[in-house]
Amino acid sequence: MEQTESGKKGSKAFIQRVGSYLSGMVMPNIGAFIAWGIITALFIPDGYWPNADLASMVDPMLKFLLPLLIGYTGGSMVYGQRGAVVGAIATFGVIIGSEVPMFIGAMALGPFGGYCIKKFDDFFGDKIKAGFEMLVNNFSSGIIGFILAIGAYYGVGPFVTVLTGAMASGVAWIVNAGLLPLANIFIEPAKILFLNNAINHGILTPLGIEQAAETGKSILFLLEANPGPGLGLLLAYTFFGKGAAKSSAPGAALIQFVGGIHEIYFPYVLMKPLLFLAVIAGGVAGTFTNTIMGSGLVAAASPGSIIAVLAMAPKGGYLSVILGVIAGAVVSFLVAMIILKADKSHSESDDFEAKRQEAQAMKAESKGANTTATSTVASPDDVAKVKQATISKIIFACDAGMGSSAMGASILRKKVKDAGMDISVTNSSINNLKDEEGLLVITQEELTARAKQKTPHATQVSVENFLNSPKYEEIIENLKNNQSTVDETVTARPMDTGDAGEALDLARRSS
Structure with missing residues (x-):
């Protein structure tokens, strides 16, 4: 039994580390994704101010700039500047060797390039003769980058092209079958386990970019970033909560909805586990509304603020996006209201503080930290x-x-x-x-x-x-x-x- 429990914890920790690493490559470059989204929304033929010359930036940014930034960041995370340079070279090989935007390839080749140059330096670092350091460093980066780029062009590029196509087809099937709202049954609890960045930036953003490149928008950008469910929950606490949770909820709602810091409502859910039902119901309702209204964003909304969400809405898409947010908030509010009004406990002050600390501990675990240490x-x-x-x-x-x-x-x-x-x-x-x-x-x-x-x-x-x-x-x-x-x-x-x-x-x- 102990081995089984240990295995579960090990698997969870591995998933969290991988997810955190994937999101760590995307999040520092969100500004570039937003810039691409704004250019797309404004200047493509169906945009607010169509401009063929400026719209010519859309495709190169999608195919080259964004994957290269991810590969560069991934290499840097492994081995600083040298890792970043080799990671970017390797990523370029997979970009040219494929027919689709290489976000998945960049997430693989960037860190791998950093790992390869790091291992080279670990092995040969103390064997270089004085005065030859710069020569060896420059040529080792160039040669290793060259080898990785060639390998990525012939081997990794075609493989990732097939893999990306299969994943995109799977997402399209789920959307067409009307099953996408069910994804929130898993997304909302996973967010509260501090897998929100891993889900949004490690999985949904790359897939959403693929979809947006073809259709001009993607509903996937709204699955995790929709601020409606969290807003509804915090409003329910504002009117029907007790103690410290009630008094702090209005400020938390403002930070969550306008500031986009969703983590702030996690302790409120952990305090009463039944409230998982409220955010799940709100998430499902929001995604269902977005599905039937044909909602979508042109790029990732980060952080998940109503300002960022509306900024990434395509021309003519504001109403449908707003309705998705309202639906999520209303359903979450109603379910949370029922749960809170049915609760007969005298005070929530102690529970709220305890669950806030529990949320911090869970966040630590999601980052791979040892809370005991x-x-x-x-x-x-x-x-x-x-x-x-x-x-x-x-x-x-x-x-x-x-x-x-x-x-x-x-x-x-x-x-x-x-x-x-x-x-x-x-x-x-x-x-x-x-x-x-x-x-x-x-x-x-x-x-x-x-x-x-x-x-x-x-x-x-x-x-x-x-x-x-x-x-x-x-x-x-x-x-x-x-x-x-x-x-x-x-x-x-x-x-x-x-x-x-x-x-x-x-x-x-x-x-």
């Missing part, structure tokens, strides 16, 4: 480390480098500005973190271990929630105290000779 990294006095360090840059890091980390960075950036300090506050994905002196990295608790591996010399602070952590005020106070200590030390120890940089360096060391 991470709990030991974030010590209760981790904020105190800020007072002992010289901080010149603050980065909020999350798995994708978007969404919640961007919101956290915005909150702290304002506090830093109000405190009169000149410190950069930005956000990033953990995979893109660079170890450097004077860096403060702020992560959610479940991701601290990964951040520490990427930036061992940085100061680390863990928070439970990017949106309302009490640690932000402590960070500001410690930064101000740190700055005051440096200034006082410099003033108390004037230098008669020598430059000011040396004095400041001495003051920093003494602090």
Whole structure:
């Protein structure tokens, strides 16, 4: 029994890691997908402002730019800049060797190219004679890229063409058979298990791009991104919830619907598992409405905000898309209302906090993090480390480098500005973190271990929630105290000779 349970957990972890890796190649390039979608919506013959010259960009961007960006990103995730270059070369081979847009091929060849050059460097890195490093590095990248591009052209390209055609035919059959709404029976629970990015960007976006290239739009872009079911659930909590869940639901609804951060409603569902029925029903209703109305988007809507959804709607498609969102919200609201009104428990405050922490733990598991290990990294006095360090840059890091980390960075950036300090506050994905002196990295608790591996010399602070952590005020106070200590030390120890940089360096060391 234990082996069976262990096997299930291992399989789940593998699926989550693969899904996270696939979405990690697409999400950093969503801006390019959106740019392609806007050009398509505006300038194709059926667009808002038809323009044959500008529309000539649509096909090359779809066939070359977008797959190359994915391949480049995949190679970079494996082995930095060298991996990115070789991954892009290998991806170009599969692009030219196929007849369809090579998103699936790019997701395979990009990381494989990075892996190949990494293994070459691991084996030969310490065997290169001094003075020949640049020569070997450049030629090894070129030769390995050349071999992979040739292999991809003759072998991978035709195979992926057949595979992509089969998948597209399968999706078309499901749509034509009217079975697409049933997909939400699986999509909605999978989202709440933090597989939302993997589903949307790892699976639905590549397939949707294929469909949009042929028909000008795709309903697949609306399956996961529809903000209606989450909105309906949070509105039901606003009117019929109790305790902390009720009071926090209106703000959460605004963030979810307008900001597009769907993860914010997951704890509300976990608190009452029956509410899975509400979001499933809302998802099915929304997709059913989109199916009968012929709805679709020209490109992926990311994040899943109503603004992003409407921005990607094709000409004449606003009404059908809005009706799909409304249907999802109304059905989800009605089902959640029934469940909440039937609940007789006296308070939800404790349950909500417990389920919020459970959601964080589930998110950690979905990222492949070891929650036991991470709990030991974030010590209760981790904020105190800020007072002992010289901080010149603050980065909020999350798995994708978007969404919640961007919101956290915005909150702290304002506090830093109000405190009169000149410190950069930005956000990033953990995979893109660079170890450097004077860096403060702020992560959610479940991701601290990964951040520490990427930036061992940085100061680390863990928070439970990017949106309302009490640690932000402590960070500001410690930064101000740190700055005051440096200034006082410099003033108390004037230098008669020598430059000011040396004095400041001495003051920093003494602090």
